[in-house]
Amino acid sequence: xxxxxxxxxxxxxxxxxxxxxxxxxxxxxxxPTTDPDETLRxxxxxxxxxxxxxxxxxxxxxxxxxxxxxxxxxxxxxxxxTPKAGWNQTDITGILAAALKIPVAVDTDVNAAALxxxxxxxxQGLDPMIYITIGTGIGxxxxxxxxxxxxxxHPEVGHIRIPHDRNVDPFEGICPYHKDCLEGLASGKALxxxxxxxxxxxxxxHPAWExxxxxxxxxxxxxxxxxxxxxxxxGGGVMKQDHLLSMVRRRVQHLLNNYxxxxxxxxxxxxxxxxxxxxxRSGGLGAIxxxxxxxxxxx
Amino acid sequence: xxxxxxxxxxxxxxxxxxxxxxxxxxxxxxxPTTDPDETLRxxxxxxxxxxxxxxxxxxxxxxxxxxxxxxxxxxxxxxxxTPKAGWNQTDITGILAAALKIPVAVDTDVNAAALxxxxxxxxQGLDPMIYITIGTGIGxxxxxxxxxxxxxxHPEVGHIRIPHDRNVDPFEGICPYHKDCLEGLASGKALxxxxxxxxxxxxxxHPAWExxxxxxxxxxxxxxxxxxxxxxxxGGGVMKQDHLLSMVRRRVQHLLNNYxxxxxxxxxxxxxxxxxxxxxRSGGLGAIxxxxxxxxxxx
Numbered sequence: 001x002x003x004x005x006x007x008x009x010x011x012x013x014x015x016x017x018x019x020x021x022x023x024x025x026x027x028x029x030x031x032p033t034t035d036p037d038e039t040l041r042x043x044x045x046x047x048x049x050x051x052x053x054x055x056x057x058x059x060x061x062x063x064x065x066x067x068x069x070x071x072x073x074x075x076x077x078x079x080x081x082t083p084k085a086g087w088n089q090t091d092i093t094g095i096l097a098a099a100l101k102i103p104v105a106v107d108t109d110v111n112a113a114a115l116x117x118x119x120x121x122x123x124q125g126l127d128p129m130i131y132i133t134i135g136t137g138i139g140x141x142x143x144x145x146x147x148x149x150x151x152x153x154h155p156e157v158g159h160i161r162i163p164h165d166r167n168v169d170p171f172e173g174i175c176p177y178h179k180d181c182l183e184g185l186a187s188g189k190a191l192x193x194x195x196x197x198x199x200x201x202x203x204x205x206h207p208a209w210e211x212x213x214x215x216x217x218x219x220x221x222x223x224x225x226x227x228x229x230x231x232x233x234x235g236g237g238v239m240k241q242d243h244l245l246s247m248v249r250r251r252v253q254h255l256l257n258n259y260x261x262x263x264x265x266x267x268x269x270x271x272x273x274x275x276x277x278x279x280x281r282s283g284g285l286g287a288i289x290x291x292x293x294x295x296x297x298x299x
Numbered sequence: 300x301x302x303x304x305x306x307x308x309x310x311x312x313x314x315x316x317x318x319x320x321x322x323x324x325x326x327x328x329x330x331p332t333t334d335p336d337e338t339l340r341x342x343x344x345x346x347x348x349x350x351x352x353x354x355x356x357x358x359x360x361x362x363x364x365x366x367x368x369x370x371x372x373x374x375x376x377x378x379x380x381t382p383k384a385g386w387n388q389t390d391i392t393g394i395l396a397a398a399l400k401i402p403v404a405v406d407t408d409v410n411a412a413a414l415x416x417x418x419x420x421x422x423q424g425l426d427p428m429i430y431i432t433i434g435t436g437i438g439x440x441x442x443x444x445x446x447x448x449x450x451x452x453h454p455e456v457g458h459i460r461i462p463h464d465r466n467v468d469p470f471e472g473i474c475p476y477h478k479d480c481l482e483g484l485a486s487g488k489a490l491x492x493x494x495x496x497x498x499x500x501x502x503x504x505h506p507a508w509e510x511x512x513x514x515x516x517x518x519x520x521x522x523x524x525x526x527x528x529x530x531x532x533x534g535g536g537v538m539k540q541d542h543l544l545s546m547v548r549r550r551v552q553h554l555l556n557n558y559x560x561x562x563x564x565x566x567x568x569x570x571x572x573x574x575x576x577x578x579x580r581s582g583g584l585g586a587i588x589x590x591x592x593x594x595x596x597x598x
Binding site: 019065080081128132140144146147149150151152153154155156157158159160161162163164177178218221222224225226227228229230254255256257258259260261264265 | 365379380426439443444445446448449450451452453454455456457458459460461462463476477481517520521522523524525526528538541554555556557558559560561563564
C-alpha cells in the first residue's frame with residue numbers, strides 16, 4: 001500500500017495527516033496556525049516523526065489563499081496577497097517539498113475539499129460539482145470536466161454580489177473590499193457582527209437564519225445558473241446549524257421558480273444540496289487525493 | 300479538405316453554413332425562424348442543394364434552448380421546454396441527422412459561440428473562457444478544461460440574481476420566472492420595456508447606459524468570482540453600442556476593487572473583456588468546430 005501525506009492549511013488551524021485513503025488514516029495531528037516559521041516547522045516535524053513507520057510517496061496541500069496556481073509563475077504554489085499577518089508571499093509548497101524531499105501537489109483548501117468529496121464523499125463521481133464552505137469566511141472549489149477549477153486565478157465565490165434589500169437588512173456588510181458581497185453579508189464573521197453574538201449562539205427561531213438562508217440561496221442560484229453543477233456540497237461552521245440546510249434548499253427552489261427543469265432540483269433537492277460526506281475531513285482527504293493523483297501521474 | 304456543415308438555430312433566425320474552417324466559408328444562408336417543420340425543411344434543403352458541390356463529413360448545431368444535452372437521455376439533442384411557439388420538445392438533432400444521413404453534433408447556441416471564439420476568435424486557446432450574448436435575451440457558454448460547459452443541464456447565466464436598487468431603478472424586471480434577474484433587468488427586451496424605445500435607438504448619453512453597464516458589470520464580477528475565466532467575450536445586439544463595452548470594463552474594475560490581483564484585470568482589462576473576434580459568425584463557426592471535433596473523434 002502506498003502511503004501519502006496531507007496538509008490542510010487553514011487560517012486558524014493546520015491539520016496534518018498520513019493515510020492510504022479515506023478508510024485508512026494512519027496518523028493525524030492538528031495545531032493552531034501561528035507564524036509561517038513555527039507552523040511549517042511543526043508540519044515538517046510531524047511527517048519526519050512518522051517517516052520511519054510511514055514513508056510517504058507524495059504530499060498534498062490544500063491551503064487558504066489567495067494563492068498562485070499558475071505552473072509557469074515564479075511564485076507557483078505560494079500563498080500570495082493574504083491579509084493574514086506574516087503569511088504574505090509564503091512559499092508553503094517549496095518549503096515543505098525542500099524539507100521533506102518528496103513530490104508535493106498543492107491547491108486551494110476549497111478545491112482540495114471539493115476533490116475529497118468528489119472522490120470519496122457526498123458527490124462521488126459527479127462532475128461538475130462544487131463544494132462551498134460557509135464559516136468565518138466563504139469560499140468554494142469545484143471539479144469541472146475531471147479537474148479542480150482553476151483559471152485566471154481560482155474561484156473567489158465569497159465575493160460574488162447578491163441582492164441586498166437595505167429595508168429588510170440595513171447591515172452594510174463587513175468585506176473590506178466590497179462591503180456587502182456574499183462574504184460581507186453571510187459569513188460567520190458577518191453574522192457575529194450583525195447580531196452581536198457568535199453565529200453558533202443564535203437560537204433556531206432567530207430571524208438571523210431566515211436572512212442567512214436567503215443570502216446563501218441567492219448565491220447557490222447564481223452558482224447553479226453559472227456552472228450547472230450536478231451536486232452542491234455545503235460545509236463550514238455556519239452550516240452546522242441543522243435547520244439551516246433545509247431552509248436553504250426550500251429557498252433555492254423558491255428562487256429558481258421551476259425554471260430549471262431538472263427532476264433533482266424540482267423533486268429531490270435534498271439529494272442536490274447536501275452536507276459533506278467526509279465528516280470534517282473533506283480538505284484533508286482531498287489533499288491525500290491530490291498526492292495520489294500526483295504520484296499516479298508521475299509513474 | 301474535409302467539408303462541414305453548421306446550423307445556428309436562433310429564436311428569430313436560422314443561419315446555415317458550409318465551410319472547411321473560418322477562412323473558407325463555401326456557402327451560407329439565413330432565414331427567419333418560423334415553425335419547426337418549415338424551418339427544418341429549409342435547413343435540410345440548403346444542405347441537400349449544396350451536397351453535390353460540398354459533401355459534408357459532419358454537421359454541427361448550435362441552438363437556442365433550453366435543451367437536453369445528456370447523452371443517456373431519451374430526449375438527447377432535443378430543444379425541450381422552450382416557450383417559443385411550436386418548438387417545445389423538438390428533436391432538432393434527430394430530424395437533421397435522419398434527413399441528411401451524416402453524423403451530427405449539438406450544443407447550445409452560446410456554447411457553440413464560445414467554442415468558435417475559443418478555437419479561432421477573440422479567446423483563442425484560452426481555457427477557461429466564457430462567451431456572453433446580451434441581445435433580446437442574455438445567455439452564456441464557456442469552455443472549461445477543454446470542453447464546452449455542461450453539467451446538470453447547461454449554464455443559464457441570464458437568470459443569475461444581481462443587486463437591484465429600486466431607489467435608483469424602480470423597474471420591476473420582465474423575466475416571467477424571476478422578474479428582476481439579469482435577463483429581466485438588462486436584456487434588450489428589458490431595455491425596450493423600461494425606456495419605451497428599442498435599445499438601439501437610445502442615444503449615447505442616455506442614463507439607460509450607465510444602468511446597463513452597472514448590471515452587466517455586476518454579472519461579470521459574479522462570473523469572474525465563480526469561474527475565474529481567462530477571457531470574457533461579450534457579444535449580442537445590445538453590445539453593438541460601442542461606448543457600452545468600455546463602461547462595463549471600468550465598472551468591473553471598480554466593483555472588484557483590486558481584490559483579484561491579476562495584472563490583466565488591474566491593468567489591461569481591455570484585453571480581458573473583449574468583443575467577439577468572428578464578426579457575427581461566432582455561433583456558426585462554433586458549430587463548424589463542433590462538427591470537426593465529432594469527425595476527428597470518430598476517426
